[in-house]
Amino acid sequence: MQQSDLKLDGNAIAGLLREIFTMEMTNAESTCAGCGTVHAVGAVDVYLNAPGAVVRCPACEQVLMRIVHGGGRYWIDLTGTRCLEFRGDPG
């Protein structure tokens, strides 16, 4: 199996992100701290074959987020995300 076969997208972590942010997050826009490209979270690359979720920028492949959930705790590394912008109230 190729690494490319394991690539998913932000839709695959919609449930996990909603646990953390208590909001629908796939429409949020993330700005890559490496290349500055803005992507909808639903459109970013996601790998779930690591012990957690690894989120990468589709433009430059830099790691945007790493999220580990276990034993009732979350570890969230957002070093690679310069900004995460989302609407708090769609109404």
Place this chain on the structure above:
Amino acid sequence: MARAAVLGRLTWQLGEVAELIQETPRVSSLVIDLPDWPGHLAGQHVDVRLTAEDGYQAQRSYSIASAPEAPRVTLTVERLEDGEVSPYLVGEVRVGDKVELRGPIGGYFVWRAGDARPLLLVAGGSGIVPLMAMIRHHAAAGSAAPVRLLYSSRSIEDVIYKDELAQLVAGDKRVAVAHTLTRMQPSGWDGYGRRIDGEMVGEVAWPKKDGPAVFVCGPTAFVETASGLLVESGYDPAWIRTERFGATGG
């Protein structure tokens, strides 16, 4: 309903399997009664969780196949032999069994009937499932948007929703379906018989001047190929929303 479907903390709830539909030899639809369902949007999914007697839990995401207008939620699941969850949902589960799930989840890969743009749907295998929710939503809401579906399957036996799609096309001039069968074609087959390529996309997809809304769903390699071909044909990447099914999962 749209608001309820995207906001708030997710909670696990128990649904009861009300009906099972064998779609293909490897694919079944589970029609589920959910007392506390807040409503959903076409394209959203749910997380299903199984708990073993020793407490071990396995969780997978499955797309919702039913329209938001439908009275019950339908999941269509492909059985992956080395999977942890799908072999239970396709083959083991019986009508009346309880299934633990949470949702609806997602807001990016979603189509609303109020979107008047021509709609292009591109499905690889069980990637048809969320797109079928959109097609059913289109029909139930009486949307005027014209729809074209390009649907790639291995063989005619693997085509999910084959009869329902044929009926929709026969009864609605706004809906067109192009099938391609990549491994085996029955005698007299008049659809495509190869993997998706630029010529096929050129024949099926809306001209770029129409500025369509595009949803592509399937295995990762299929999604990348299809969306790449659409961009090469001149489509604005911003028109295209994709959802990948991984080689893992199940």
